[in-house]
Amino acid sequence: MPPFASGLLVLTAPLPVLPRRAAAALAAAAGVVAGPLYVHLQPGLLLSAPAPLPAAPPAGPALLRALDALYAAAAAQRGLDLRVLLSPGRRLARPPRVLLASAAEAPGPPGPVELGLQHLAAAAYGCPPRLPALLLGGPGDGSPDGDPAEEPEEPEAALPDFSDVAVGGTFDRLHGAHRLLLSACCLLARHRLLAGVADGDLLRHKVLAELIEPYEVRAAKLREFLEDVKPSLRYDIVPLADPYGPSVTDPDLQCLVVSEETRRGGEAVNKKRLENGLPELALYEILLMKDPDHGQNEEEKISSSSLRQRLLGTLLRPPREDPALPSRPYVIGLTGGTGSGKTSIAKLLGHLGAFLIDADKLGHAVYVPGGPAYERVVATFGAEIVNEDGTINRKALGAKVFGNQERLKSLTDIVWPEIARMVKEQIREADAQGKAVCVLDAAVLLEAGWQDMVHEVWTAVIPEEEAVKRIMARDGLSEEAARSRLRSQMSNSQRVEQSQVVLCTLWEPDITRAQVEKAWDLLQQRLDPRGSP
Template sequence: MTMFSTGVLVLTSPLNTLPLRIAPVLTSAAQIVERTLYVHLHPGLNLSSAAQTRPVYIPATRDVTSLITRLYSKAADVCSHLDIRVLLTNIRAHSLSHNPFPSAQTLSQTPEVVLTDYGVSDSSQMNLAKQCLGKYAAGCYVCKPNLATVLLAPGLEPAAEGGSSDSSPALKTYSDVVVGGTFDRLHGAHQILLGVSCLLADERFLIGVSDHDLLKNKMLKELIQPYSVRVKKLRELLQDIKPSLRYEIVPLSDPYGPSITDPHLQCIVVSEETRKGGDAVNKKRLENGLPELFLHEIQLIKDAHHTDIEEEKISSSSLRFRLLGSLLQPPQENLNIPALPYVIGLTGGSGSGKSSVAKRLEGLGAACIDSDRLGHETYKQGGPAYHKVVQEFGADILNEDGTINRKLLGRKVFENKEKLKCLTDIVWPEIVNLTKKQISEAAADGKTVCVVDAAVLLEAGWTDMVHEVWVTIIPETEAVTRIMNRDGVAEEDAKKRLANQWTNSQRVEHANVVLCTLWEPEITQRQVQKAWDLLQERISKRRNH
């Protein structure tokens, strides 16, 4: 079956029976569409002729908001790989006679296929219905030429009758609506929050996006997308689902932002867990002489795929956790080194668990090279850096037996950037030479993967001798505790040590794969195994090409 990257799913079942069909319809659509699936509610669409080319309005009711919530929830269960976007263009609380489509809507992803659950009673009507579906879609959206059309109804179970035929209460709407959040890696829960907010808003939708200090305590904060990326994706989604609104997106450096100072705001949308935050906003507004905002609360969505250490609800932190061990960005082709052994540069800050990850990779079959140990070898009497270091820093750094006292040497270069650079200019090139020698030995032994365990891999610019960069991270507070326990140093000294290193965020910018050793050893092992298995797939593809 031909696969499409973007499609529009037109749901024509009556709204009171559609919840019974959501799961099978989405499952069928997911087999055809790979990436983005726009969902357009249009009960009563007639595809028996080409007369209808524009959708009509659907009143915004409480049942519609409930249906949208259920749709996103079901989508998260049965096709979580899809970017589902429910279009709200023809769902309005006011001006029901106004034509919502003066021209075809331009979507951020141009549709390649249009699908519908429209049922036909006779197979002879199918071709006509498909032709009308194509014309209908072309009238609603800017589509690719020769748009493919698919009727999903023949493969679906009939929709059972049920639900009330009485009209649902109209949704109370507001001129200006506000919402806040991190909005990292937009998921179904975000889309419910944003979709309901768009239904509630008549004119303006103000979105505060967390940044700076508000991100400090987030789990795996290093994997949070940059503010500019989050805003871009957010704006794209909002323009797709309801382009008639005026959107204002602002950065939040505190929990309140403009929600406590903007006099035009009327409603704030919260979830069950952020209700207290909404109450705090209203308390601040009263203190500032502003009227309280109406609090519209939405339900959290349970994550059917969560693991034992992830949240039960769908959350960005769970999605970030699932990135651990996976390929975050493709490796750059390095023509200066042989294809095999495939060299992984493993790095991380003090206490990050880098060495334990290296041992786990060694247990899976990799050859491991300890750059720190090689550094010690360069200092040894007879080592390649010994005479250069003594000549540069003086004989007073020597022990009675002639060996270099690394603590004395460390005191001379500590917090002296010029002397430290002088030392690294001597030692680092020698470590590289020894590392390349050991990589060659690993190749001679028939090793497919070689791991270079190097704390200064990025600072020293050693990425030109590896195929991929893997980074281990843990929160700074945990790193400080580990350093204190491991090395018997004071908290202040542990913090100084970390302050002289690259930050987790700096390392992650260069990482192809990120691992975190914060949790139990078996969870680290799962990450390493996942990373190893995916690595084997990449190596296999390289061989085949």
């Protein structure tokens, strides 16, 4: 049976017990639901009793611990979109298609339990009657009898509450740590949550900033999550162009929710508020969530930067479907800015079996005396670009076109079509050799419009600061000249927008190799349905 598009999981275990059961419950549910998995917590609820009434668990430290356990367990189920609901009473953004409960928590005959689930879902979230209802696991799977005896707990102090609460972050690819942070905000706020979403210059120095989702996408996902988990609050979601935003000017705010890493930022906010004649905000700190699956070059906490790193080498958007392109050889267009490590990636792909076409070498070939572009280039740019031995002085030619868009276009209109013709010859040669995959290594792939010759575009990216260091070391340029060269090229973001796969050589060579091998293995899986090896 294919997975359901969304689901509602009802958990009735006492909150102190829930952290021990979270992993098993979510692992079972993840196999049933492909889209959002909503969780309704109602400790002590007997689903087999008639018409259960929906109720929210008390907002205290035990609930926060349960939320932490649930979102941490969800992180182990890659791609699971978990939303733990903090108050019933509103139709969900993507209504559940199946109702779920743990068999261990739902004693009694299946019929009354399923009916109880249906009544609860209808009363709490307006779900239609007769939704399919499933019991997960069997007797003994995390059953209460298997739990150690619970010591009676001292009554917990309730969480503090505030009329208006603020929080800030990048909120890229909303993950478990974000969801815990936001859920804490929702529990602390009575009236309004102000969420600042980093944008613009605040993103420049983020790891793999080119892969950060657009602000509009991040804000929309944030709003959908918040309005699902606690619909009674007002949500103001605003872009942050600086580290402070409205938190230092809004007189109604009472609390700022921070993590261990952002507490110093919260203290800076309070300093600014005092300078602005406003009272300090209470700082409520949430612990960071550990990532048990973090990789060699990833952070130990669950973080957006780690998630972006895991995208490297994967298919970000579908390959081009062009009937004019033969299916074999399958052509990868590999591009990237100066200093991006594109050439080292091409060599790795060659070692894995790809037929390599170096567009830069072909570019040199079109300029040689007798080459296909030689006469036209000399006629267009003058004899002063010709050396004594008759070869074209590429440095002199570059000086003529650099910074002059009209002259540069005159040159590329001559040269690029000739290089493209030679590339097509090389692709035919790859086919003749029986090569299944051909890699076109071309810095100007997108600028020249050569993506029409390839099935997929793969881009190598590197932060500007690292690219500048590499260019200075390799070419002996000044920092200013290196930056000027970079900024005359297409930006990383522009390339990524047109790419199927992104790779990054920022880290150690073995990490680059692992990325390339992952990309190659996934490519082979995509080629397999085509009948290619």
